[in-house]
Amino acid sequence: MGRPAQITQDALIGAATLVAARQGPAATSIAAISKAAGVPTGSIYHRLPSRGALLAEIWLSAAERFQAMAIERISAAQTEDDAVECALLTPRFARSDHASAVVLNSHRREEFLRPDAPPEYRIRATKLATDLREGIAQAAARLLPGDPRNKEKIAVALIGIPLGVVRIFLPQAVPPVEIDATIEAAVRAALRSGQ
Numbered sequence: 704m705g706r707p708a709q710i711t712q713d714a715l716i717g718a719a720t721l722v723a724a725r726q727g728p729a730a731t732s733i734a735a736i737s738k739a740a741g742v743p744t745g746s747i748y749h750r751l752p753s754r755g756a757l758l759a760e761i762w763l764s765a766a767e768r769f770q771a772m773a774i775e776r777i778s779a780a781q782t783e784d785d786a787v788e789c790a791l792l793t794p795r796f797a798r799s800d801h802a803s804a805v806v807l808n809s810h811r812r813e814e815f816l817r818p819d820a821p822p823e824y825r826i827r828a829t830k831l832a833t834d835l836r837e838g839i840a841q842a843a844a845r846l847l848p849g850d851p852r853n854k855e856k857i858a859v860a861l862i863g864i865p866l867g868v869v870r871i872f873l874p875q876a877v878p879p880v881e882i883d884a885t886i887e888a889a890v891r892a893a894l895r896s897g898q
Contacts, residue, residue: 733748735765761806762828765807776788839854
């Protein structure tokens with residue numbers, strides 16, 4: 704009978720995300736994660752085959768968690784107010800999970816999804832990108848029907864504006880609640896532009 708696991712997969716990725724947010728992906732080592740998680744390095748390699756796989760899992764876990772919430776909101780958006788709520792998910796996520804927000808917004812995806820990452824991680828990343836494009840296209844058709852720039856406006860409103868504002872604060876600080884009003888005003892302006 705094998706020994707019981709010393710740490711869950713979620714707890715391990717959580718500790719690894721904290722290390723990556725503090726030190727950046729280039730300095731995120733198995734030894735640093737082992738220390739932060741309080742487990743032997745062998746426990747990490749038992750769950751993930753390489754440092755490349757671990758870095759990819761850090762980014763993908765954060766991206767999949769955020770995008771699941773975003774796609775749910777985007778898919779249900781019927782009004783301008785709904786679009787504002789979609790955009791506000793970005794600063795709210797950054798406030799509730801600062802480390803994951805730093806991983807997603809203060810670094811390039813390629814810093815985590817490196818050439819040595821196993822292929823299954825690239826497949827997951829491609830699916831995320833495809834799902835987001837489809838969600839944006841569907842929201843554009845619902846929220847701005849007949850507007851020839853509808854996809855562009857929705858992408859700017861739901862992705863560009865909130866990311867731009869949040870990145871001003873990350874990685875050093877948690878974005879304050881006060882920025883939500885700025886994001887809301889900018890989103891409404893973007894959706895109404897050219898009307």
